[in-house]
Amino acid sequence: MKVTKFGGSSLSNTTQLQKVLSIVKADPERRFVIVSAPGKRVESDTKVTDLLIQYAETFLNKQNTTQIEEDIIHRYEEISRELNLKTALPEIKHLLSSLKETTYVSVPRIMDLFKSSGENCHAMLIAEFFSRNGLPAQYIHPKEAGLLVEDIPGDAIIKKEAYEKLYNLRQLDKVAVIPGFFGITENNDICTFSRGGSDVTGSIVAAGVKADLYENFTDVDAIYSAHPGIIPNCHAIKELTFSEMRELSYSGFKVLHDEALMPAFKANIPVVIKNTNNPSAPGTLISSKRTTSNEAVVGIAGDSGFTSIYISKYLMNRQLGFGYSVLKILKDLELQYEHLPSGIDDITIILRKDQLNNSLEAELIKRLQETLDLDEIIVKHNISMIALVGEGMRNNIGVASRATSALSRNHINLEMISQGSSEVSILFAIDDANEKDAIKALYYEFFCLAK
Numbered sequence: 001m002k003v004t005k006f007g008g009s010s011l012s013n014t015t016q017l018q019k020v021l022s023i024v025k026a027d028p029e030r031r032f033v034i035v036s037a038p039g040k041r042v043e044s045d046t047k048v049t050d051l052l053i054q055y056a057e058t059f060l061n062k063q064n065t066t067q068i069e070e071d072i073i074h075r076y077e078e079i080s081r082e083l084n085l086k087t088a089l090p091e092i093k094h095l096l097s098s099l100k101e102t103t104y105v106s107v108p109r110i111m112d113l114f115k116s117s118g119e120n121c122h123a124m125l126i127a128e129f130f131s132r133n134g135l136p137a138q139y140i141h142p143k144e145a146g147l148l149v150e151d152i153p154g155d156a157i158i159k160k161e162a163y164e165k166l167y168n169l170r171q172l173d174k175v176a177v178i179p180g181f182f183g184i185t186e187n188n189d190i191c192t193f194s195r196g197g198s199d200v201t202g203s204i205v206a207a208g209v210k211a212d213l214y215e216n217f218t219d220v221d222a223i224y225s226a227h228p229g230i231i232p233n234c235h236a237i238k239e240l241t242f243s244e245m246r247e248l249s250y251s252g253f254k255v256l257h258d259e260a261l262m263p264a265f266k267a268n269i270p271v272v273i274k275n276t277n278n279p280s281a282p283g284t285l286i287s288s289k290r291t292t293s294n295e296a297v298v299g300i301a302g303d304s305g306f307t308s309i310y311i312s313k314y315l316m317n318r319q320l321g322f323g324y325s326v327l328k329i330l331k332d333l334e335l336q337y338e339h340l341p342s343g344i345d346d347i348t349i350i351l352r353k354d355q356l357n358n359s360l361e362a363e364l365i366k367r368l369q370e371t372l373d374l375d376e377i378i379v380k381h382n383i384s385m386i387a388l389v390g391e392g393m394r395n396n397i398g399v400a401s402r403a404t405s406a407l408s409r410n411h412i413n414l415e416m417i418s419q420g421s422s423e424v425s426i427l428f429a430i431d432d433a434n435e436k437d438a439i440k441a442l443y444y445e446f447f448c449l450a451k
C-alpha cells in the first residue's frame with residue numbers, strides 16, 4: 001500500500017493532471033493520493049495558495065474581493081472545462097465565494113480557512129477527474145479522515161490520536177483523494193501546517209495507514225547534492241537517511257518540507273522523491289539506512305535570513321547560570337534560536353531574522369546587556385547558514401578542514417562554525433552575499449575533486 005503526494009508543480013494544469021492520472025493508475029498499490037493546490041503554470045504565474053492569501057488580505061482589509069475571487073475560481077473553471085468535469089465545480093465555486101461571508105474570529109483563523117481552500121477544492125476536482133477516467137476515487141476531507149491537529153494556526157502539529165483514526169482509511173475500496181496542507185482541531189476549526197505542508201500531510205497519512213512507501217512526486221528527477229539552480233548538472237542523490245534529509249531540508253532543500261519526515265521516520269516508512277514528468281526515473285530513496293557507500297558528504301544546503309548576536313564576557317565560564325540567563329531572555333521575548341555555539345568567554349546566538357523587528361531587537365540587546373553585564377555585543381544581519389551534511393562524517397577524518405580550506409581559497413570569511421554532536425552536519429555562518437559562491441566552492445571540493 002502506498003501513499004502518493006503530488007505537489008503544486010505536478011498539478012498546475014490539465015497536462016500535469018493527465019500525467020498524475022497515469023501514474024496513479026499504473027500501480028494499484030497507490031491507494032491514497034494527497035494533493036496540493038494548483039501551482040505555477042509558468043515561472044511568472046502565482047500559486048493558488050498565494051492568490052488565496054491575497055483574497056484573505058483583501059477581505060480582512062474590507063476591500064472589494066470580486067477580482068481576486070474571480071481569478072481563483074477561474075483556475076478551477078479552466079481545469080474543469082478542459083477535463084470535461086461537471087459535478088465538483090458548483091460546490092467549489094460556492095465554497096470559494098462564500099469565504100467572504102465568513103464571520104470574523106481572528107486573523108490567523110481567517111487566513112487558515114482561506115489558505116486551506118486551495119487544496120480542498122482541488123481534491124474535490126481531482127477525485128471527480130479520476131472517477132470519470134476509469135479510476136474509482138473518493139474525496140475525503142481531513143475531518144472525515146481524522147487528521148486531528150493541535151490548534152496552532154499556520155503551524156499545526158499532528159495529534160497522536162489522529163494516527164489510529166487514519167488507519168480506518170485502509171477499508172476504503174476506492175482511491176482516497178485527500179487535500180494536503182491542513183487538519184482539523186478539536187473545536188472543528190481548520191488549521192494549516194506551515195507553507196509547503198502538503199508534504200507533511202502525506203507523511204502523516206502514510207504513518208496512519210501504515211503504508212509500505214510514501215511517494216512524494218514533484219518536478220525534479222531526484223534530490224540533488226546542492227540546489228539545482230546554483231549547480232547546473234548537479235549530482236543526483238540515490239539514497240539518503242532520514243537524519244541526513246532532515247538536516248538538508250531544515251537547512252534549505254525546499255524540495256521536501258522539513259517536518260515531513262518525522263511521521264514516516266517514526267513509523268519506519270521509506271520515502272521516495274519522484275518526478276511527475278519522468279516517473280520511470282528512480283528518484284531518491286530516504287530510509288533509516290542507506291545501502292550506498294558511506295561518503296563523508298551527501299549534500300550541501302544553504303539558507304539566508306539569519307542574524308547572529310555575539311556576546312562576550314571575561315570569565316563567563318565561571319559564572320553559574322550564564323547560559324540559562326541567555327535562554328531565559330530569549331524565552332521571555334518568545335524568540336527561537338537556531339544555533340548557540342559557545343567559547344570560553346563568549347556565545348553566539350543565531351536566530352532567524354524574520355522574528356525580529358527594530359524594537360524587539362533593541363529590547364533583546366538591552367536585556368542581554370543589562371542582565372549579563374557583557375563586555376562586548378556584536379549584532380550581524382544578513383547571515384547565511386551553509387550545511388554540509390552526511391552521516392559518513394563520523395568515520396571520515398578531515399571533512400571540516402577540507403571545507404574551511406575550500407572556503408578560504410575562495411576568500412569566504414567564516415562568522416561561525418558548528419558541528420553538532422550527532423556529527424551528521426557541519427554548519428558555517430557566512431555573509432549571505434557569499435552564499436552561492438560558498439555552495440559552489442564546497443560542491444567542487446566534495447563532489448568534483450578526486451578524493
Ligand SMILES: Nc1ncnc2c1ncn2[C@@H]1O[C@H](COP(=O)(O)OP(=O)(O)O)[C@@H](O)[C@H]1O
Nearest residue numbers: 007008009218219220223224226227253254255
Ligand atoms: N537539492 C535539491 N534537489 C532537488 N530540488 C531542489 C533542491 N533544493 C531545492 N529544490 C527545488 O525544489 C523544487 C521542488 O519543490 P516544490 O517547489 O516544493 O515542489 P512541489 O510543487 O512538488 O511541492 C524543485 O523544483 C527545485 O527547484
Ligand SMILES: N[C@@H](CC(=O)OP(=O)(O)O)C(=O)O
Nearest residue numbers: 007008036049195196197198
Ligand atoms: N499549497 C500549499 C501547500 C503545499 O505543500 O504546496 P506545494 O506542494 O505546492 O509546495 C503551499 O503553497 O504552501
